[in-house]
Amino acid sequence: APAHERFSMIVVPTDTKGYQIVRIVPVMGETSGGHCEIKYTDVRVPLTNLLGPRGQAFTIAQKRLGPGRIYHCMRWLGQAQRAFELMVDRAINRQAFGGPLSDKQTIQNWIADSAAEIQAARLLTLNAAAKIDAGDEARVEISLIKFFGAKVLHDVIDRAIQVHGAMGVSEDTPLARMYRHARFARIYDGPDEVHRMVVSRRIVSEFKKGRKWDFGRGIRRNGR
Ligand SMILES: Cc1cc2nc3c(=O)[nH]c(=O)nc-3n(C[C@H](O)[C@H](O)[C@H](O)COP(=O)(O)OP(=O)(O)OC[C@H]3O[C@@H](n4cnc5c(N)ncnc54)[C@H](O)[C@@H]3O)c2cc1C
Known part of the structure; x- marks a missing residue:
């Protein structure tokens, strides 16, 4: 696909199987948990979790x-x-x-x-x-x-x-x-x-x- 149509946005609920918070990343001494390292292992969600049309993540993000x-x-x-x-x-x-x-x-x-x-x-x-x-x-x-x-x-x-x-x-x-x-x-x-x-x-x-x-x-x- 053209450069700006290669990504899609997908909603992944945090209770989905395979979703894991590996660690909280301390940010300039702050450890409130706003920034985390996340691992997705074989995560699957329904097609309805697609946010906007397929391949339009760049446009959505820019908007x-x-x-x-x-x-x-x-x-x-x-x-x-x-x-x-x-x-x-x-x-x-x-x-x-x-x-x-x-x-x-x-x-x-x-x-x-x-x-x-x-x-x-x-x-x-x-x-x-x-x-x-x-x-x-x-x-x-x-x-x-x-x-x-x-x-x-x-x-x-x-x-x-x-x-x-x-x-x-x-x-x-x-x-x-x-x-x-x-x-x-x-x-x-x-x-x-x-x-x-x-x-x-x-x-x-x-x-x-x-x-x-x-x-x-x-x-x-x-x-x-
Ligand atoms: C506190 C915080 C909150 C954030 N929240 C979010 C969030 O909610 N959602 C999200 O998606 N992202 C978020 N980010 C990520 C943020 O948008 C990126 O860190 C940022 O865009 C820079 O990308 P990078 O870290 O990959 O740095 P890199 O792309 O690796 O760039 C590193 C440095 O290289 C230099 N550089 C890069 N490109 C150029 C260029 N073209 N010309 C000259 N110099 C250049 C700059 O000095 C830059 O700081 C957050 C980051 C921070 C620190």
Whole structure:
């Protein structure tokens, strides 16, 4: 079959004979069981467990991934804002070297940089969502926000941890957990590098066709 029609999606209930959880895979110290090694031995399920048409797994997965990535970006904005609030609060209340941390220029830069980056990620997310609402697949816009949003999340939490000093890496604030999850964000649903590749490939192909990249509209499809 053509490259994108070689896989099917099949629902396998976890009480099916031959289904086995081999082990929980610890992920950056977390052992909650969200990530497991699974073994399927001679597993059989009825034909009705086929999800969608045969050979259409790639299409189904892609259809889920677009909106799914936007959801991630929305959650990341909430997480980044929470980290930002913790950072500013700590900067105001922690006294060091004769005054509050918020009076130190480096900390002020971190607050300002974080504010700019969160707002940029917010607007990129809204832009991608508006494209989806208009019926566009918005693949470039989603890839842009997927890698940019993950980096903003990571960097804002990183600064918030630094402002908290040792307390930032303890489990006494939510920051340590948020940091682990922010690290995952740069990998799941496609690593940063793959999303950059998608964006670059698309832009380069437009230029090769003699067109330019329109930052206002991105690429127009179906006359939109
Ligand atoms: C916390 C977490 C949750 C996840 N949840 C799910 C889930 O619910 N469902 C699911 O299906 N999957 C899930 N994944 C899997 C995730 O989507 C993959 O791990 C991810 O797509 C990367 O694939 P890989 O691990 O095989 O890395 P690889 O494909 O081996 O890539 C490894 C590295 O190589 C580099 N690389 C790869 N391709 C390129 C390229 N074209 N150009 C440049 N560099 C490249 C990147 O740096 C990349 O990080 C999850 C992963 C994590 C960490």
